[in-house]
Amino acid sequence: MSETIIKLENIGVRFNQKNKVITAVDQVSLNIRKGDIYGIVGYSGAGKSTLVRVVNLLQTPTEGRLVVDDEVFFDQGNVQLSAQALREKRREIGMIFQHFNLMSQKTAAENVAFALKHSGLSKEAKEQKVKELLELVGLAERAENYPSQLSGGQKQRVAIARALANDPKILISDESTSALDPKTTKQILKLLQELNERLGLTIIMITHEMQIVKDIANRVAVMQDGRLIEEGSVLDIFSNPKNELTQDFMETATGIEEALRKIHQQESVRHLPAGQELVHLKFSGNATGQAIIHDLSKHYEVTANILFGNIEILDHTPVGELIVILSGTPESLSKAHAGLKESGVGIKILKEG
């Protein structure tokens, strides 16, 4: 198991507003390992941005401890470094945003070069570095363009190049694809994934879209009202979400919610005959939908009529689900249930005839 790069212990952030105290982050503890693409999801106001501002050293927490790369930054709500050291450390964490935050009067190259202001590099070395960074994000030809001459995806590429200028070990993305169309989103996610693999970059992805987490993250935390309500590997959380809000997020990402609504309206399901049942099967890794259907008929004399199926690759592992109508005698059905469970297939009976 790779080592921890970011450790949060009981982090709390409170803001004093006129007559009341707002708890933006509440007792959050989590570990992010080197090389993780760590997703943080939650609805608006959940505290995601405030939490990453702590990691980014822009927000001093009211309580708790933050350790980055074995160095203690905050402890019991106190800064453990000088203001100067904190400024320097901040540069070691890259950040990208929804609205790119580029300077409109500067070219792409100048925007990236701006981040090298305090680098101590010579003029030539800076120019070389800017060139390499723009190549890294696939934008070498656009170095002299101004932001207004670039598409949203290209602007985000410039912002990524700028965020990587000081060779950070950590990149934080706060809704960096929210202003982009689905195709451009995929391209930016692919770039982030490549940077993660090639540079060993640890990435924190803040988003309200579970689909983004599914596409690239290996771990995920779900936040609600400042609290971390569920955390784990993407595979575990997708196969077995425990919290209701997490289930909500998952269902919108797989399309199963929509499918179930339609399925429940079908005649054959509304008037399910005796000896039939509507079930939801979930499987991952070695079990495949095809093998499951085959086993049902061959070993249990149960026939399966598939109404919905979805398979996707999560963190390099296939994960799938099927909505099926099973038919058979009561004995064969109960044997089939036991057999499926034994082979690691999750089974939930939605309706019995």
Ligand SMILES: Nc1ncnc2c1ncn2[C@@H]1O[C@H](COP(=O)(O)OP(=O)(O)OP(=O)(O)O)[C@@H](O)[C@H]1O
């Ligand atoms: N500087 C501040 N002063 C007062 N309240 C704040 C401040 N920053 C954040 N908050 C409050 O903290 C809570 C969490 O805000 P935060 O921006 O972290 O949520 P978020 O999960 O990032 O939401 P979104 O998805 O909309 O970006 C909100 O109620 C917000 O109003």
Ligand SMILES: [Mg+2]
């Ligand atoms: Mg936010």
